[in-house]
Amino acid sequence: METLYQFVQLSKSERLQTFTDEKLNKIEKKYDFITRAEVHFKKNHADDKNGFICNIKLSVPGPQIFAESNADSFEAAAVSTIKDLDKQLDKKKGQMQKH
Template sequence: MNVKIQSIKFDADRKLLDYVEKKAAKLERYFDNIVETEVFLKLENSQDMENKVVEFRLKVPGNDLFAQRKGKTFEEATDLCIDVLKGQVKKFKEKLRGV
């Protein structure tokens, strides 16, 4: 699986990039036909403490799965996205089996 990570409005450090890449790779446990994963790390201009936004887009054959979450840290938002995507991947697999 190819993982592309883009940080928007800031420069992400290597530790954060490695963390996100490791978490994205875990999604292959649930579905091994993930073609590509795009991750966008964004900083929102707000007074809210939860101003870190992480977006995941999984490209799977015939569909794209998407999750976006906010958190106090990028790691927290990444974990929330991964939890959402696990459910989406499981539903997608069930849909494929039913066809």
């Protein structure tokens, strides 16, 4: 799976990329039909407590899968986003097997 990162008005963080890669690799092993992931990190300055946003778009057969989370840290937002994606991928996998 190809993974692209974008840090919106932030400096690039190798630590955050490594953390997110580890989490994405777990779902890639579970769902082998994922071809690409686009990860975006941004900070919402208006909301101080939960202003860390992570959104991830996955390229899979059919429509792309997207999830976004807002948390008190980028790591927590990434984990929450990936959990949402895991649920969507599980549903998609079930639909793919029925056909």
